[in-house]
Amino acid sequence: MAAVPEPVVVLYKSSMCRHCKSLTDIWNNVTASLKGVSPKIRFFVLTANDNTGKFDENKAPKDLIRYGKWYPMIILVPGKVWDSAMANLGPKNPIEIKDGVQIMNAGWESGEIKYSQKYDIRKPDDFAKWLKESLENEDFKRVQSGESTTSSIAVPTTSTPSHPIQPLLSSIVNPTNASNRYVGAGSSERQSSMEPNGDICSMKIISRPR
Secondary structure (H helix, E strand, C coil), X not given: CCCCCCCEEEEEEECCCHHHHHHHHCHHHHHHHHHHHCCCCEEEXXXXXXXXXXXXXXXXXXXXXXXXXXXXXXXXXXXXXXXXXXXXXXXXCCCCCCCCCEECCEEEECCEEEECCCCCCCCHHHHHHHHHHHHCCHHHHHHHCCCCCCCCXXXXXCCCCCHHHCCCCCCCCXXXXXXXXXXXXXXXXXXXXXXXXXXXXXXXXXXXXX
């Protein structure tokens, strides 16, 4: 029987985000700390050109755009889900990267990603704490072990049509009550201003055109 592929920690960042730059400066320390928890853990760094989150879908799985809510975004993806997505690169990639995925300082609420501060992304040790907890999450373990019935099906869902692939039309999730270093995701062309909130640069909400 084939071995279960190792999970992947994805760092999704924007080249326009100063907080992403700060995290990049300590990323080697972060990965060392994460390997202390899981020596075979894999890593993938995705850098968008700006805060729209857009990237080359021929080089990274298309569905990662659903996580372009703020930057930096750190997620843990079950191995099989990640490998399926990487095997289908391109604009027509149908693989969802959602089932079992764990998000640092965030969680799922009614199908939406909601910010919830718990870890300090300036501290490598906090990354280790997050990974250890995420690896023990029952939903993650179910998918990582291969018990998922949806993660590798090559059919896109229709419950939230177009949301993952239209970042310019999506509403922005603004983290609140946060002391960590994030920048909200949004269109650099459409946003009218940036509103500082402690260590967070949050964007005004962009409404979906009618």
